[in-house]
Amino acid sequence: MTVVVTGLGAVSCFGSGTGALWEGLLGASRRPDPAPDVCGLPARPHLYAVPDGDAPARGTGRTGALLATAVAEAVAEAGLSAGDLLDAGLTVGTSLGDIDLSEPGVGAGAAAGAGADARPGAGAAAGTGPGTGPGPFGDAVGVPPATHRVAASLATRFGIGGPGQTLSTACSAGAYAVGWGAELIETGQADVVVACGGDAFSRVAVGTLQRFGLLDGECCRPFDTGRAGMVTGEGAAALVLESAESARRRGRPVHAVLAGHGWSCDAHHPMAPEPSGEQLRRSAARALAGIDGTPGAAVLHRAGVAVNDTVEAAAISAAVEAAGGSGGDVLGYAPKAVMGHTAGAAGVFGCVIAALVLRHGLVPPNAHVTDLDPDCPLTVPLDRPAPLARPSVLVSGTGFGGNNAVLTWRAAA
Amino acid sequence: MTAVLITGVGAVAEEPRTDGDPGPWFDPAAHLGRRGWKYFTPATRYLLAAANEALGRRHDDPPPAGVAAERFGVVTGTQYAIARVHRRMDTVLTGEGVHGISPAEVPGFSMNTPGSQLAISTGARAFSVTLTNPVTAGLEAVQFAVTALRTGRADVVVAAAADQAPEDHGARGEYDAAAAVVLSAGGRASGTAGATRPLATVTGGISRFLPPGPAGDLAPAALDRSAARVAALAPSPGGTDAVRLLVGAPPAAAPHAAAVRDAVAEALADRGVPVRDADAGGTRPARHCAVSGLLDLIGPARAGETALVLSISELGHLTAIGIHRADPVGPEFI
Numbered sequence: 136m137t138v139v140v141t142g143l144g145a146v147s148c149f150g151s152g153t154g155a156l157w158e159g160l161l162g163a164s165r166r167p168d169p170a171p172d173v174c175g176l177p178a179r180p181h182l183y184a185v186p187d188g189d190a191p192a193r194g195t196g197r198t199g200a201l202l203a204t205a206v207a208e209a210v211a212e213a214g215l216s217a218g219d220l221l222d223a224g225l226t227v228g229t230s231l232g233d234i235d236l237s238e239p240g241v242g243a244g245a246a247a248g249a250g251a252d253a254r255p256g257a258g259a260a261a262g263t264g265p266g267t268g269p270g271p272f273g274d275a276v277g278v279p280p281a282t283h284r285v286a287a288s289l290a291t292r293f294g295i296g297g298p299g300q301t302l303s304t305a306c307s308a309g310a311y312a313v314g315w316g317a318e319l320i321e322t323g324q325a326d327v328v329v330a331c332g333g334d335a336f337s338r339v340a341v342g343t344l345q346r347f348g349l350l351d352g353e354c355c356r357p358f359d360t361g362r363a364g365m366v367t368g369e370g371a372a373a374l375v376l377e378s379a380e381s382a383r384r385r386g387r388p389v390h391a392v393l394a395g396h397g398w399s400c401d402a403h404h405p406m407a408p409e410p411s412g413e414q415l416r417r418s419a420a421r422a423l424a425g426i427d428g429t430p431g432a433a434v435l436h437r438a439g440v441a442v443n444d445t446v447e448a449a450a451i452s453a454a455v456e457a458a459g460g461s462g463g464d465v466l467g468y469a470p471k472a473v474m475g476h477t478a479g480a481a482g483v484f485g486c487v488i489a490a491l492v493l494r495h496g497l498v499p500p501n502a503h504v505t506d507l508d509p510d511c512p513l514t515v516p517l518d519r520p521a522p523l524a525r526p527s528v529l530v531s532g533t534g535f536g537g538n539n540a541v542l543t544w545r546a547a548a
Numbered sequence: 549m550t551a552v553l554i555t556g557v558g559a560v561a562e563e564p565r566t567d568g569d570p571g572p573w574f575d576p577a578a579h580l581g582r583r584g585w586k587y588f589t590p591a592t593r594y595l596l597a598a599a600n601e602a603l604g605r606r607h608d609d610p611p612p613a614g615v616a617a618e619r620f621g622v623v624t625g626t627q628y629a630i631a632r633v634h635r636r637m638d639t640v641l642t643g644e645g646v647h648g649i650s651p652a653e654v655p656g657f658s659m660n661t662p663g664s665q666l667a668i669s670t671g672a673r674a675f676s677v678t679l680t681n682p683v684t685a686g687l688e689a690v691q692f693a694v695t696a697l698r699t700g701r702a703d704v705v706v707a708a709a710a711d712q713a714p715e716d717h718g719a720r721g722e723y724d725a726a727a728a729v730v731l732s733a734g735g736r737a738s739g740t741a742g743a744t745r746p747l748a749t750v751t752g753g754i755s756r757f758l759p760p761g762p763a764g765d766l767a768p769a770a771l772d773r774s775a776a777r778v779a780a781l782a783p784s785p786g787g788t789d790a791v792r793l794l795v796g797a798p799p800a801a802a803p804h805a806a807a808v809r810d811a812v813a814e815a816l817a818d819r820g821v822p823v824r825d826a827d828a829g830g831t832r833p834a835r836h837c838a839v840s841g842l843l844d845l846i847g848p849a850r851a852g853e854t855a856l857v858l859s860i861s862e863l864g865h866l867t868a869i870g871i872h873r874a875d876p877v878g879p880e881f882i
Contacts (some may be wrong), residue, residue, distance in 0.1 A: 175641035175648075221770070225757070230659065231630075232680070238638055283659075283680040284626055287863035288759040296770055298755040299865065300688055303659035303680045311677060315692070322695050324754065339634055342641045343657050346649050400676040400703060402617065402667045405655040414673055417618065535655070536664030538676055 138317045138393040139547065141382050142213030142375030143487050144205035144274060144331075147191070147474050148183040148368055151204055156484075157472075157491050161520060163502035165473040166354045167366050173451070174342040180350060182336055183368030183475030190369075196233025197335035199285045201371035201480075206289055206331055208507045213375035214387055215327065217294055223464030224325035225290050225299035226316040228308030229479035232282035232301075238322060238338050254535030266412045282530070285333070297325045303479065306436070308332060308480025309372070310532025310540035314396045316376045326381040332483035333371030341367055347406070349440060355476070357437040357444055359471040363455050365438040368475020370481035373396070374490075384455035389547035391490040394527065395425025396414050401537025408443050408537055414452030415531070415539045419454035422529060422541040430543060431525035434485040436533045437469040443533065445510060451531060451541075452512035466521050467513030468492075472502040482532035486542060489528035493546045496523045549696045553746035553874065557846045558601025560594050561725035561836055562713075574724065580607040587652045591629050592662040594726030595710035600708065602728040611671030615732075616705075621674035621702035623692045624663030625685030625709035627838040629678075632712065649683050662710050674702035683798060683861035684755065685709060685833055687841035690729065690869045691753030697733040697736050704732045711837035719798065725836035727843045745767030746841060748849045751870035752781045758808070759864035766807055775811035780871030782821045782856055789854035789872060790824035791816060794844045796832040797860040805831040805860045812856065824854075834859065845869055 145152065148167075149159030159165055167181035174180055185201060192200050215223070235241050286301040298319055302311045309332030344350050348364065355366040382389055397418035403409035423430070433451055437444045452462030470488055471477075477484055492498055497520040504517055506538035514521075526546035532541050562573040576585050579597035584607060596607060603612050611617060624821075633656040640648040655661045660678040667676035672824070677692060679685040686709030693705035710726035717723060731750065744792045756774040758766055773823060782791045797805035809831055813823050834840035841859025848855035852873040 175644075177648040189770045221773075229680075234634070237634060240642075282631075283682060284863060286681055287759070287861070287865060296757050296773075298691075299681070299757050300692065300755065301680045301685075303678045304676070305658050315677075318699055322698060324695070338641060339637045339657060342646045343637060343649060343654050346646050346651060347654055364573070396721075396728055398675040398677075399618070400622070400664075400667050400673050402671050402673050402676070405661055405668070422682050435587065534660070535658050536660045536667070536676060538660060538664070545845050 136321045137379035138320050138376050139379050139382050139389040140374050140391045140490055141179055141288060141377050141387045141389060142209035142279050143390060143490055144208030144373035145487050146185060146201050146204040147370040148185055150186055151189045153207060153487060153491060159473060160470060160499040162509050163473060163500045167475060170341060171336060172338045174338045176345055180341050180345060181354065181366045183366060185369040190389050195285065196236040198229060198233050198333045199220040199288050201335060201369065202285055202289055202331055202333040203292055205373040206293060206329055209373035209375045210293060212504045213455065219327060220293060220295050222297045222325065223295050223317045224297045224316060224328035225286060225295045226312040226328060226330045227286040227289065228312030228483060229285060230303060230305060230308060230334050231337050232285045234282050234337045237282060241336065241338050243422060283359055283515065304538040305534030305536055306478055307482055307532035307534035307538045307540050308479035310485065310542060313374060313486050313542060314364060314398060314540050317393055317396060320376060320378050326378050328376045329373060330376050330483065331371060332480040332513065333372035334478035334480050335369045354503055355439045355471050357439045357472055358508050360506045360508055362439040362441060364440055365476045369476065370477040370480045370484065372480050372487045374483060374486055391493050391544040392547055394543040394545045395422040396540065396542040397421025397540045403537050406535050408446045408533060409448060412446040414537065415447065415451040415533060416454045418539045419451050419515045419531065419541045420457060422543040423454055423458050426527045426543050426545055429455055429464050430527040430529040431523040432466040432468055433466055433529040434488050435469050436531050438471045447531060447533060448511045449512055451456045451529065457525060462512035463514055465513045466498045467497050467511060467515050482540065485530035485532065489518060489530050489544045492523060492528050493526055498523055552694050552697050552750040553734050554729050554849045555732050555746050556602040556604060556730035557849050558598040559727040559843055559846055560597045561843060562723040567876050579839065584608065588665060588711040589633060589656045591626060592665050593709040594724060595602055595624065595666055595708055596669060597663045598726035599706050599708050599728040602730045606755045617671045617673040619674055619703040620672045621696060621705040621709050622663055622667045622672040622676045623679065623689045623705060624666065625679045625689040625838045626659060626711055627680060627682040627685060628663060628711045628714065629659045629662055630657050631714060674882050680864065681865050683838060684841060684859045684865040684867040685838040686727065687857065687859040687867040687869055688755055691867060693731045694750055694753050697731060703736045704730065707729055709839040709842045711839050713837055721835055722837050723835050725839040725843060727846055729849060746874040748852050748871045748874050751783060751872060753780065753869040754778065755867040757864050758866050760804055766804065771807065771811050775815040778812045778858065778868040779819055780813035781868060782816055783854060784873050792823040792848055792855040794832060794855060795858040796834040796840050796844050798834050798862055799824055801860055801862040802831055808858065808860055808871065812864060820833045841867060868875060
């Protein structure tokens, strides 16, 4: 069964909307801000923060608010009615959910928009029915922890009554949320699935990434030889996935067609990728089997962590070559340079960006490159947008635990 | 459609104690041997213990034989995997600063780490996915596994769940546990070595979202719609087996769960499917966090009973899994 995209939504450091996202990516200049908390470090770390006005607190934590913004845009663009959503599915990729509700004091600085909701238990304010109450740690009876309630608050807010899962496969959670949403459609469990991902600033996440030496103190620069790690970002992204038959029946325009998706697990190390990239290559090969020829572009997971970046590019290039193409024919793009690593949102952002690349026929230029990584076998657009030679885009997601997911998209016929 | 078989089950669970014994309920050395688990979180240790039991292996055994690593997947439900680690780290960060955090405990701050350690231990390379909806994530793992087996993403999947309850049992009577079931695609895999015969056949799994309204009641139309779909997981009428109906929910959601139970029983009656022990109705308290529904599934699975097992959260998630006694062993199950 063919799965298509009929709605897109995003909120990122560029503000709300896929229009703002695309403009920001084309601008290729965004740098991170100081984080709203010092995170136990000598100085405030960096964060690609969502502007306060674009993270309206509506009775959830900050991630829930970001997800609600992105889902509202995607559902509106897809023209879904309340009736359409009664049996629709909802798949949510998130690493930490509404973690701010468990980090007292976060939000007092740059994230002041969420500050009013950032105290423990604030998630209870708007109420999502019985069971909603003061939050996560020991301050009320009858309430699960706030962190992973974002799916329930979204389903309640939008009236989404069909199958729904929250996927937390670390940094590939968003890619898995999209892949699992497609599985629900392909197996007849839903005709329409809202697949989304979101994560917001977490003091503990940033502190522990720094403890492991995984953060770049300057900015995220995945294609520069001077890269020194990732920089976290906030955001949420959403896709309305739908069977092609459902989209035709509803008369909705199709933004992209899912051509294939592959999953794999390195089963190697809780935090580092398996150096040969064999499992990632295998999932890429399965995704590539759905398209004819070589994809025009690859929206990479590439986050500025040198070992991971190298393994990813080599694995994707090897899969392309095994399918008869050449890595040099693929335009590699690393959006994290200008929007940071958005954790559970990253894979969904990758898919939204793939749809925008297909719509515009352009790949944005890679940002913050002074000295280009000579080891990347893909072609790396710099300075100006590059035309997309073939209407297909690969999206890869990798995460702690060696959780790999690769999707391929093609333009609607 | 691919028949999905349960070929192994395992569980460890803390139960309320009345004897005042303050000692730990779980002895990792007894389950995992003397080495190799020191830096694992409690939820990870529980998960490995339950999954190893289901797979019929010991912790230091090589990966299971009988299935290729690339065709072997893991899916894990949890809601509290990082809760205690997160709180401790936040206290350290805001107090003494980042150098107070031990690198050895950093992996514990990722929801997927228990599942990833299981994948590493068993060499599962088809996928390792972690699901995190409160309460229902354990049964969702079975739904996920059944779907992945039917779409050909794996031939054998361990569907599992693990949680360490908050301190003081979360002030709402929650306890630690892990559970695991081994599922295999009939006709494609014989199950892992050691599985001598299938215990039960899975008819299917579904999830729905049924939020309570402002007064705590469920919208009747949505309830009926969901109940009909759950009832459709029962074997066709005409069989000899009555269906055992097990509905679990946290105590706060008990009225909600009772309404679902009644609606499903009615929908089964409409289909002509008898409910076993119908007079012994009621619902079960889900006291083991996201593991609860999976624990409820294990009894009937082990006994090869025909059953519908439902897990319901306070927030509105509902997951149901149907099983019946194992199909006769055919040549495909060697």
